[in-house]
Amino acid sequence: MGGRLVLKLESIVKSFPGVKALDGVHLEVYEGEVHALCGENGAGKSTLMKIIAGAQPYTSGAMYLNGEKVVFHSAREAEKSGIAMIYQEFNMVPELTVAENMYLGRLPVNSFKKVDWEKLFEEAQDNLNHLGLKFSSKTKVKNLSVAEAQMTEIAKCLTIGARIIIMDEPTAALAEEEIKILFGIIEELKKKGIAIIYISHRMDEIFKISDRLTVFRDGRYVASKQINETDYDDVVSMMVGRNVSNLYPVRNYKAQEVVLEAREINSRNVHDMSLKLHKGEILGITGLLGSGTIELSKLLYGAMPMERGEVFVHGIKKDCSAPVKALKAGIGFVSDDRKQEGLVLIRSIRENISMSSLKKLTKGIHLNTRLETERVNQQIQSLNIRISSASQLAGKLSGGNQQKIVFAKVLEADSDILILNEPTRGVDVGAKAEIYAIINQLTQKGKSILMISTDLPELIGVSDRVIVMREGRMVLEISGKDMNQEIILAHASGGVRENE
Amino acid sequence: MNEKAKKQLINQINIYRSVLILLIICLFAAFLSKSFLNISNLFNVFKQVTVAGIIGCGMTFVILTGGIDLSVGSILGLSGVVASGVLASTGNTFLAVATALAIGTVCGTANGFFISHCGIPPFIATLGTMTLLRGCVLIYTKGSPVPVKSEVYKFIGKGSVIGVPVPVIILILLFLAAHYILTQTPFGRSIYAVGGNREAARLSGISVKRTEWTAYIMNGLLSGIAAVVLTARLGSAQSTSGQGIEMDAIAAVILGGTSLSGGTGFVLPTVVGAMIMGIIDNILTLMNVNPHATSIVKGSVVLIAVLVDKKVKDLSAKAE
Known part of the structure; x- marks a missing residue:
């Protein structure tokens, strides 16, 4: 932490006919931090992310990127400003290679306007290596594991120069071992000064990886806290608005047939x-x-x-x-x-x-x-x-x-x-x-x-x-x-x- | 409240959309030609719609499973010529009808075999059987029509009971049966489930293969019935009869708002869709429009209907 304030949301309201999905939400994200968004389903996390990523307009309020007020009309515009989102469902073309997917729509070309394959694979490989990824940029995406596909998405975010990366339940489909690798990559990204907005239902992860967190409930802002100033019970009670003392039921099983x-x-x-x-x-x-x-x-x-x-x-x-x-x-x-x-x-x-x-x-x-x-x-x-x-x-x-x-x-x-x-x-x-x-x-x-x-x-x-x-x-x-x-x-x- | 009312209205339009289009087109038709609203003309429209309507009922089942059946026209052709041949040599109407239904069922079973058992995509499998069966028709007839002479047989296509043409009665009965099967039986539920999500259906203990296969068999059987109605009405079986009927049936299903990806839709709007196509045909004939231009109008109507459908869906998605 201690970095510059890169993204600031002020009193964001998002109304759908009949409902307010977001009602006066605040969020401050700093350079090089992992900022977790916490809230139950329906608390407004996904709507907020879509607004930040430009996929949805907001009704009122203001959003500042590096101190400047911005309004995005599309995800593309947000991407150009350095905000990228990694969705739960991957958006890649399975039949194409890792490198092609990373540079889709921006493939490097030589003077004859023909794709410069050598340069493409080399640059893609460089990017993968930077993140400590060991698979080849020539692999077809369909042959990657879920984890590798996700890492490729992250690498892709870097190639477009993203400074803020939104991750929506990135570990949902990963096993413990792969989660470790992902967290390693997140550390790398932090070192590069990239801000990460992290959404997860797994509390233990949030406490392991994030620097700060913001809690939402029913579309409203509850609080933002430093991770070391709070604990599991505190966050959960802020999320649900009451104390959830015992998540797991008491078992008294006795061996039967x-x-x-x-x-x-x-x-x-x-x-x-x-x-x-x-x-x-x-x-x-x-x-x-x-x-x-x-x-x-x-x-x-x-x-x-x-x-x-x-x-x-x-x-x-x-x-x-x-x-x-x-x-x-x-x-x-x-x-x-x-x-x-x-x-x-x-x-x-x-x-x-x-x-x-x-x-x-x-x-x-x-x-x-x-x-x-x-x-x-x-x-x-x-x-x-x-x-x-x-x-x-x-x-x-x-x-x-x-x-x-x-x-x-x-x-x-x-x-x-x-x-x-x-x-x-x-x-x-x-x-x-x-x-x-x-x-x-x-x-x-x-x-x-x-x-x-x-x-x-x-x-x-x-x-x-x-x-x-x-x-x-x-x-x-x-x-x-x-x-x-x-x-x-x-x-x-x-x-x-x-x-x- | 206002928002809610708007949302409800959009939903209502969504459900009864095909009926709405039908009414609008009827109004137009009545306005354009005085003879349109004559009872005899209306029954005439109905009669012409029956073939596409009957096949449309079966096509709805097939499309609901996420499939398609291009071979219905050829099944109709083959059932028609062979049934007429049997009729010509035996003079037995019952035997002729049974032959048509049997051929339809066998062809539908073959489609189901290739699609459900062998796993060939429906479009390709039925494209194959469409061509193959049409070849059988041509070999059987050597290109010349098979005349139908039996008055009993012709009654199925031309007769009427208390003023209502027999084909219309057949269509109504089949429609009611199809509607019942789709909404009130476990098989109907399976059809929706398979079309909505095959894997979830399979894991829920639904026999996906059997469900899908049955849909193609039904469609074959209905094509056989349609063959009887058509040959009985025309008084002969042509080697080309049924050609292009698959497109009419599919168009009727689409006009009825059934999703081509499967899982949502009903039989009633399909029959309404067939009627829309029939009325367009009829009104253009009444107005002495060049018959070739009819296709242009019909094609445009399908495109416009689908466009409107998309708009309405977008609107209702926004209203959510």
Whole structure:
């Protein structure tokens, strides 16, 4: 810190017909600092970012860049002034190389107006090397990992001379190891005097990486603080406007009979995985990106083809080679990507909730829509889903509510065994606590849960037992008080020595 | 409050848009030609719309899954000529109709096989079957029309019951069935789910393949029914019959506001869309406009409708 004030927002108001998304918001960002924006979903973070990045105009207020008042009419204008944004969804052309993507629309040309490939790849490579990135600028983007693609976006921001970079949930799709690399790069950027506006739902990250933070609630400015002047509880209570004392529910699980057993499951990226899940238990599975955790969950549910392996439900061997069959065997599945795999965003909440239980609602060929409405409303109530009507489109809801709809769908299918992939990804703190409470209640009702998560505090806070995977194999199984982040991470990354 | 009222109005327009366009065009038509509003002329319009309307019902299902079916015209052609051939050699109307429906169903099943089972993109698969089946028609007929002589058979296309033409009755019945299937059965829900998000549908335990396949079979069957109606009305089966009908059916679906990417839409607006096309045809004929110019007008109407659709959608997105 101690740098120059580069960006200042004063009393920004953004009105949409009927609502004020932002109401008198302030923000000051200094050169070379990481400034975290905190707030629950719907607090106005994304609107604010879009305004800063020029993607949306503001209704009133003023924005100053290096002391000069600016008004952006497009993202392009903001980019020219040195403000770049890295979106959650990447905006790159998969079939083109890293270098082409970095210089898209500004490819260097020689005197014949032909693309100067040599110069292009060289400059791009220089930029990558500067950030300590080891992949070639000639790699096609489709062959990059999610993390590498993200690093490429950051490198691209530098090539356009960005001085302020906005990062929206940059770690959402990254594993622990990759997050470390990202944080290394952020340190590099800080040294270059670049200001970073950082949005994340993961509190521990915010405290690890940022210098200052600003909290919003319901579109209003709450406070800006130095990171060392505040703590986790303080920020959360500012965000939700009350004290959230216990995020994780108290578990009192006692070993019961086995409900799900997997024997020597094999596929391309999963090798000889065997596990047992007990009635009422929450079994956590974790691993770095590519460790096969999600693939394992999809194999158990029949969403991906298994090469070899057997699945037993209540001691009876079941054919789980397709989701339809797994559902019949009593296994329910919540995907880690609710927008792509969990919900049909352009259909109503009602249709989404009843999607897995149509058979139950059908007599002959007739769908009993009255019974459907009844059941759906019951789920909406019991899961405390906050919506105005069940005929709203699923795509219009916040992340937390969307996730609850996916839960409702799986519960309607009467599954005893629930496979939950990253159940709180992209969900705000308030809704997180609610989802944990729901999971806890489900186990009390006799359901058993397999939870795949890369969010270690969550994994430890919620699970009764944890399995760690690396390169498709189980490398650690711990339970109760033995579970801690260091051990799990060490095993997941392979950094563990023999005698430890 | 004002904002809310505006938003509601936009939503209403969105839902009943095709009906609104139909009314406007009817007004125009009545204004341009006095004979338009004659009962006999209106029934005539209806009768001509039936073929595109019937196929449009099936096409709506296919497009709702995110697919497309270009082969309907050729299926219609083949079902028509073979059914007429069977009729000519046996004189049995029932057998002829059954033949047409069977051929339609088999062709639809073949489309479904290539698309759902083999994974060929619908556009390419049905482009292939379209060409292939048209070839079958030409070989079967050797290029000359197959006349229909049976009066019983012709009744399906020309007769009327208590003053209502039989083809119109058939269209209404099929429309009601299609509407019921789409809105009141689990299969209808699956259609929307598959078109809205295939992967989410699959992971929700919906059989994506079966759903999609069934949509193509239905479309084939409906093309077979349309073939009976058309050949019965014209009194012969031409080797070219049904050519271009796929475009009329697709245009009707689009005019009805069903999204080409799948997942949203209904059957009723498709039938309304078919009627819009039919009325445009009719009014241009009544006004003695050069028949070749008809295509220009129809094409323009489709473009304008889609443009208006886009504008309205942008407006309602802004109102959110």
